[in-house]
Amino acid sequence: MEIGPKLGYLPGDLTEKTDPYMEYIVDLMLKLHNEHRRAPNALAATPNGTSLSRLNPKVIQVLPINYTRGRNLEDCVVILDETQNLSREDLRTLLTRMGRNVKVICMGDTQQVDAPFNSPENNGLNWLVRLLRGNPGYAHLVLRGRKSRGPITDMVVAAGL
Template identity: 35%
Template structure:
């Protein structure tokens, strides 16, 4: 008996301009979805016809509808958004799960762009940054821990909720001694701070950022420069906190002043401290987890928003060296 081929599924999209964006340049988005699902997608006017197994058709249709909804909201669609939609489908996230995470649209308005957390863990993290005076973001590289924290800081600055932004990192030496590097102290430590400059440049116009830094409304400084200060009415971020010693972490946390918010971000798998020196981030997790008003937010490879290969790389390393 000849098997019956599955019927095609036809999706109709009312706005032809958005449909062009959905398909992508040279239909690259459709090609990506075809490769992931095994369906064939044919465009007919303002319709997309899906050919393939029924289950694969359903998966492709769900992704296409979600991406089109995103375009209707004025957001971009590209390879990373497609990857995110498939990861969400793999995790079988439904509406009740979204509610559990406090689902719905979460947006951060900055001077240059509207920032949208992409995963549920990121949404929960952003909510915690607005809700808590002290928040931790812990997880692998590429999950948006620092980027989203800086975005929230810029939002709070431009809306008058804080008077300044202070961004800090431990200047941990990796192969080169600071004293051997050329230039004055600022020139020596700037390479360690560059990711923080990059994030700020994404959210503030260049001239405004330069003026704010000149006025010390926005500061970027090594962790060692925080000693002796009380940070009031400020949004304070400590990045790469896994490279702070226990004493440095205690010093930094006790800088918190009236009207301030503090965010600590780090990756427990990338400690660059000398052998035998415990990480201050691990100590903070152990000592502060039960304190009301301090939130701990965790990310996994599923929250990576860089190139899809980054998530695969992180998962491979985690499988070889399980946390514990």
């Protein structure tokens, strides 16, 4: 989901249109795997060579939420990040696209809700936990501790900004 003014129409194919939205995923993958930006079989340079936001489609496919309507995902692991910024309806739309042999991981931090229509108490992640808790095949994990992005993040969260 975009923060601030919308980017609007972007020229190019689907990959070129989604590149600006996918950079954070590449950043996280590089950090998690401690790989160099030119690691073979992991990331490929974009046509203009300025960023590495295209992922090997045989391993990982990244799609904007808007492109999931009407799809049926099967035999895969789906990671939905920033679910605290989705509405209950948006999350329902995504989760009802899951077919056979799918594992879904919904991630988020209810202290970092920044979608204008959501709150720490009323967001897709909280609805998911409230409504699915106790169902077979469902589990959730709450991570607690002092590990964060960094001191500025800690200061902003503690201040309630």
